[in-house]
Amino acid sequence: MKIITPSSAELTLGRAATPIAFIRAIVLGYRARGMDPARALQQAQIPPQALDDPQARVTAAQMEVMSGIAMQELDDEALGWFSRRLPWGSYGMLCRASLTSPTLEVALKRWCRHHRLLTDDLTLEFSQQRNMATIRIAEARDFGDMREFCLVSILRYLLGYVSWLIDSRIALSETSLPFAAPPHADAYPYLFPGPLRFDADAASFAFDARYLSLPLRRDERALQTMLQRALPLTVLQYRRDRLLVHSVSQILNTSPGFAHTAEDVAAQLNLSVRTLHRQLKEEGISLQRLKNEARRERAIKLLLQTRKPVKQVAAAVGFDSEKSFSRAFREWTGVPPGQFREGASGV
Structure with a gap:
């Protein structure tokens, strides 16, 4: 070598x-x-x-x-x-x-x-x-x-x-x-x-x-x-700490339907809101993106593993209406939730 x-x-x-x-x-x-x-x-x-x-x-x-x-x-x-x-x-x-x-x-x-x-x-x-x-x-x-x-x-x-x-x-x-x-x-x-x-x-x-x-x-x-x-x-010292993203994701995944605020998440991690946003930015990610990822993963799980109506799935992941959930889900996956469920069941 x-x-x-x-x-x-x-x-x-x-x-x-x-x-x-x-x-x-x-x-x-x-x-x-x-x-x-x-x-x-x-x-x-x-x-x-x-x-x-x-x-x-x-x-x-x-x-x-x-x-x-x-x-x-x-x-x-x-x-x-x-x-x-x-x-x-x-x-x-x-x-x-x-x-x-x-x-x-x-x-x-x-x-x-x-x-x-x-x-x-x-x-x-x-x-x-x-x-x-x-x-x-x-x-x-x-x-x-x-x-x-x-x-x-x-x-x-x-x-x-x-x-x-x-x-x-x-x-x-x-x-x-x-x-x-x-x-x-x-x-x-x-x-x-x-x-x-x-x-x-x-x-x-x-x-x-x-x-x-x-x-x-x-x-x-x-x-x-x-x-x-x-x-x-x-001797190399890393600036980033990926445990932060992991910890934030764990908090969000525990209750993806809850409207987690930056103040709420920061308090659970014993950080200031400013430090939370700064460290997430250093990781190239935002709190909103992590929230969306937690909602998406929970929504996909509910659609594939339960027979709950789309309206109930929307409420379970924190959306006020089925329409806004469907719009967001289409942005995440490219298809509306009903079609996603039908396509998966047909495989």
Whole structure:
């Protein structure tokens, strides 16, 4: 597979926020294999003396180049963390194994289960309690000086990948890390937005379980493109949050005949009306369109699954008259409700 990397001019552009500690961890992987990291450092434009400066930072592009070259030179996508190498394409295999999942929940369960095929040095555990979903890492060996980089990378890559799968930000309720806050702890909010807890029992992150029912929005072609530059997933922050559209749709579908106002919907989501409209606009959709979709789906269900007269169907989905309902239904489907029902029954 051809790997697309940032150009030399792009390497030092942007904010240098990645701690040099993560670069040092990659260098440890080289040294553990008796190899020289000089070429990777040179290509990433990272001066060797920066490795000894605990305050030094590199850009995301420099990190991407350093990691990409190291993975190929070491023939190890785990960069030396595990007791055996993960050959090039290992994590791509995990991506493909979860890509056809119907929902985020199934994708996460597949990822955690299939990760055990790669290594026994740690396991990824998925759990759901009440309204919270959690991904937890159970360590089975001492990772030494590579521990921080290993745990952070695994959690952040999985978070980036599943966010990419549903094309949405996933708001974290908490991220827990089983080590003391490092000198570069100020970099962590960029990797894991939301509450952070150090000195925890295990590495984990938790989020609202409602995300689990969201459908995946990517296909094989999109995956091929993403894998050419997979590392940016570890720093990419999505602006949109598709859970909002999902939540609004659930409210509307619960009672499609009710005249939901923006104030009513916003109150149920603990948002201001202004924020509701703004976030829906960012998703390229409006509250009225979601209302129409809920009415349409309910109307189609009633027409196909019951013998209710069209007038009663119209009232059930919130229309004052059969005439206005028929006009709207024709706009939705291209045919009036009576003809739609007859056509379906004749199939």
